[in-house]
Amino acid sequence: MDFSGKTVWLVGASSGIGEALARALHEKGAHLILSARSEAPLVALRAELGDHHRVLCVDVADRESLSHAEASLGPGSLDAMITTAAIYDPGRVADIGLEAAEQLLIVNVMGTLAFAKAAPRLLRKGGMLGIFGSVAGYFGLPKGQFYSASKAAVINLAQTLRVEYAPQIDVRLISPGFVNTRLTQKNDFDMPFIIEPDEAASAILHGLQSNRFEVHFPKKLTYGLKVLQMLPYWASLRLTKRMN
Numbered sequence: 001m002d003f004s005g006k007t008v009w010l011v012g013a014s015s016g017i018g019e020a021l022a023r024a025l026h027e028k029g030a031h032l033i034l035s036a037r038s039e040a041p042l043v044a045l046r047a048e049l050g051d052h053h054r055v056l057c058v059d060v061a062d063r064e065s066l067s068h069a070e071a072s073l074g075p076g077s078l079d080a081m082i083t084t085a086a087i088y089d090p091g092r093v094a095d096i097g098l099e100a101a102e103q104l105l106i107v108n109v110m111g112t113l114a115f116a117k118a119a120p121r122l123l124r125k126g127g128m129l130g131i132f133g134s135v136a137g138y139f140g141l142p143k144g145q146f147y148s149a150s151k152a153a154v155i156n157l158a159q160t161l162r163v164e165y166a167p168q169i170d171v172r173l174i175s176p177g178f179v180n181t182r183l184t185q186k187n188d189f190d191m192p193f194i195i196e197p198d199e200a201a202s203a204i205l206h207g208l209q210s211n212r213f214e215v216h217f218p219k220k221l222t223y224g225l226k227v228l229q230m231l232p233y234w235a236s237l238r239l240t241k242r243m244n
């Protein structure tokens, strides 16, 4: 998609990759609806980028909040909808509390599904729906966090919607490797090939301007993990056992 003059609803614009993506889309001439739960960073971003952008606070995990936001956007009024909204709780799957796990599923999976379900009404025909997975969802790794399982669900959801929504909606899956944001600042391990949010935003924009379903980066990391995914379990599990 050429984003010049397009109206894009971007959830997750208050921080990290979403904030960098908002700046990159603004540079391309898009009209943005900037969303997240926290209002102050969105208002500051709009002050920086210009009043032709709009701030719309939403919590994708809260149905009432999402319905309210949807109602304020007219049917067929958007060219693209993108959500980066997710939460992250590092730690071993074996150690996570069930309440924390449930919250992860509610935001990362149910929030993405609820946002995606609004797409047929809000997008014009041929509009784009961008969903954020993660390379963490490619394969279950030891110490891989329950977050990884939530992202595996999001990847599966995007694959299904890509076909179910075609040709009316162009569904895209965005799979970042490590990006330096508040989310990864929680990690206490080495993060190979980590990049800055503006590099991620430029890779995303480049990918969304092509026709590819999945936008994944950096390739040095993503291709290695894709190979792991394709191996038979006797080989892949032998490799992941070494990481334990």
Ligand SMILES: NC(=O)c1ccc[n+]([C@@H]2O[C@H](COP(=O)([O-])OP(=O)(O)OC[C@H]3O[C@@H](n4cnc5c(N)ncnc54)[C@H](OP(=O)(O)O)[C@@H]3O)[C@@H](O)[C@H]2O)c1
Residues within 6 Å of the ligand: 011, 012, 013, 014, 015, 016, 017, 018, 035, 036, 037, 038, 039, 058, 059, 060, 061, 083, 084, 085, 086, 087, 107, 111, 132, 133, 134, 135, 136, 175, 176, 177, 178, 179, 180, 181, 182, 183, 184
């Ligand atoms: N950073 C990485 O290395 C990395 C790697 C792979 C995938 N990803 C994925 O990339 C996406 C962005 O991650 P990030 O690193 O940029 O994280 P981030 O800096 O924490 O940004 C997350 C954004 O989502 C918003 N958000 C969280 N919960 C929300 C909710 N319930 N409703 C609406 N908005 C919500 C946050 O704003 P509020 O808190 O104000 O709501 C924030 O704007 C996520 O989907 C993440 O899983 C990141």
